[in-house]
Amino acid sequence: MVGDRIKELRTNLNLTINELAHLSQVSKSYISSIERGLQKNPSIKVLKKLAVTLQVPLESIISFGKHEITLDEEWIEPLEEAIDQGLTKEEFHEFLSFFQYKRMKKIDE
Numbered sequence: 001m002v003g004d005r006i007k008e009l010r011t012n013l014n015l016t017i018n019e020l021a022h023l024s025q026v027s028k029s030y031i032s033s034i035e036r037g038l039q040k041n042p043s044i045k046v047l048k049k050l051a052v053t054l055q056v057p058l059e060s061i062i063s064f065g066k067h068e069i070t071l072d073e074e075w076i077e078p079l080e081e082a083i084d085q086g087l088t089k090e091e092f093h094e095f096l097s098f099f100q101y102k103r104m105k106k107i108d109e
């Protein structure tokens with residue numbers, strides 16, 4: 001889980017949540033909710049701020065279950081641009097569902 005990884009990195013650097021919040025400009029309560037698993041989908045922008053402060057690449061704190069993923073700049077830049085232009089998580093999930101539908105339809109043909 002992302003929260004577990006952030007807590008691990010934070011404690012490895014001997015940072016308190018207060019210190020991480022101050023250095024990253026992310027609220028203490030938000031970091032706490034991520035670490036406790038209450039906030040399961042923090043934004044890329046927040047994760048990037050935390051990654052910079054924790055001195056690790058963004059992809060090292062992003063995981064889905066047991067599978068680590070790698071995000072390079074070719075993925076991060078368009079995602080950030082889409083978010084800046086107002087793309088919501090719900091719209092992104094709808095796009096993924098549509099894309100999966102199109103892919104399955106193409107396989108059936």
